Amino acid sequence: MSVTPAPTRGASTATERTPRVTAGAAAHPGPHPGWESGFGELLHRDPEIAGLLLGEADRQSAGLQLIAAENFTSPAVLAALGSPLANKYAEGYPGARHHGGCELVDLAERIAVDRAKALFGAEHANVQPHSGSAAVLAAYAALLRPGDPVLAMALRQGGHLTHGSAANISGRWYDFTGYGVDARTGLVDYAQVRALARAHRPRAIVCGSISYPRHIDYARFREIADEVGAYLIVDAAHPIGLVAGGAAPNPVPYADVVCATTHKVLRGPRGGLILCRVRLAERIDRAVYPLTQGGAQMHTIAAKAVAFGEAATVAFTAYAHQVVANGRALAAGLAAEGLDLATGGTDTHLITADVAPLGLDALTARARLAAARVVLDTCGLAHAPVRGLRLGTAAVTTQGMGEAEMTRIAELLGTALRGGDTGHMARAGVAELAGRFPPYPAHM
Numbered sequence: 001m002s003v004t005p006a007p008t009r010g011a012s013t014a015t016e017r018t019p020r021v022t023a024g025a026a027a028h029p030g031p032h033p034g035w036e037s038g039f040g041e042l043l044h045r046d047p048e049i050a051g052l053l054l055g056e057a058d059r060q061s062a063g064l065q066l067i068a069a070e071n072f073t074s075p076a077v078l079a080a081l082g083s084p085l086a087n088k089y090a091e092g093y094p095g096a097r098h099h100g101g102c103e104l105v106d107l108a109e110r111i112a113v114d115r116a117k118a119l120f121g122a123e124h125a126n127v128q129p130h131s132g133s134a135a136v137l138a139a140y141a142a143l144l145r146p147g148d149p150v151l152a153m154a155l156r157q158g159g160h161l162t163h164g165s166a167a168n169i170s171g172r173w174y175d176f177t178g179y180g181v182d183a184r185t186g187l188v189d190y191a192q193v194r195a196l197a198r199a200h201r202p203r204a205i206v207c208g209s210i211s212y213p214r215h216i217d218y219a220r221f222r223e224i225a226d227e228v229g230a231y232l233i234v235d236a237a238h239p240i241g242l243v244a245g246g247a248a249p250n251p252v253p254y255a256d257v258v259c260a261t262t263h264k265v266l267r268g269p270r271g272g273l274i275l276c277r278v279r280l281a282e283r284i285d286r287a288v289y290p291l292t293q294g295g296a297q298m299h300t301i302a303a304k305a306v307a308f309g310e311a312a313t314v315a316f317t318a319y320a321h322q323v324v325a326n327g328r329a330l331a332a333g334l335a336a337e338g339l340d341l342a343t344g345g346t347d348t349h350l351i352t353a354d355v356a357p358l359g360l361d362a363l364t365a366r367a368r369l370a371a372a373r374v375v376l377d378t379c380g381l382a383h384a385p386v387r388g389l390r391l392g393t394a395a396v397t398t399q400g401m402g403e404a405e406m407t408r409i410a411e412l413l414g415t416a417l418r419g420g421d422t423g424h425m426a427r428a429g430v431a432e433l434a435g436r437f438p439p440y441p442a443h444m
């Protein structure tokens, strides 16, 4: 079908698009110039916020973004997010909305759903969850009753807030028991998972983590879930992008429900995704809307469709494999710098490391790295009572960096962590590396 281009508004002239020094203080607020002129318009109408946007773009490109959950989404995804689909109310699902005028956004959502199903080999996809947490909570709402027993990775072993934290509604409404990792290997203790499942008879078993760097044995989890008659919910928020690129095992054939984010390795807009079997489709859809959410965010859903389209390309397959190769190279480099890596390395983009061997605590380490413009998180360590560092390679790989740059990053991290006089050398090295790999080259 052909989509008519947005009509050009009368006020959309070249002069209107040029930022004015007077910042439009006396200007009548409407009508709007063409929406494609978004940034110039923001600069003109609200230089304060425009300045923040530019400053943040500079911050992101001036240093190294090693937060494992972050990435640089494409200009195409950003364009969909900044489009007039943001204006549309669309409660319900395609073909069954509570609002008029949904013909085009219905198409966008159908395309997003079809692309997600094809990308992951899923029977059903719901692309409406506003976030990864919203997806997980909707999965619980679909399958569980308040008070039901649930088995998930313990929070201090790498479970997410939505896996039974007392500070989260999951911990308030359901009766969570936590499993952990083997103290020696750092790998999921499947024998313990099975023993706990047999003892607690959970209605659902959740697998997935915020910091586990290895592939999860989904077949093993399926077996355990079947043995005790539990649903298997896979929270693949982190690895789903690797799954899309064929660089990590796909949980879809094993899970009753797969929950995910679209903004981590997958590189789409901030948001959630649920994949499930057709027999659970209606329950999942109702659990998202109207049980736990209102109107769908159609600009984000269109952006998800764009991201799924990008993720289906050979370029993305190469990207996902490079993310893992970079994860391995960075892990090897960090081990050489004396950090103690959880599980001894990684199968993914994600690395969890203890800095105690360097005589540091995690907060001091993060501060020294921040001074060198390296941004990452601290996180709990399964094998020790102290916190460690969590980092990932998704964003730097999007910037075009490869294994040689990962080795360099590990050296720079080592230099920054040792502190003292060499701190400024690390900062200079980071600036040089970041300067060679701008995330949005056209804007440099």
Ligand SMILES: *Cc1c(COP(=O)(O)O)cnc(C)c1O
Residues within 6 Å of the ligand: 069, 131, 132, 133, 134, 136, 160, 162, 208, 209, 210, 235, 236, 237, 238, 261, 271
């Ligand atoms: C990131 C993450 C989430 C939540 O995603 P949000 O979009 O921040 O709500 C849920 N589960 C796991 C395992 C995650 O890593």
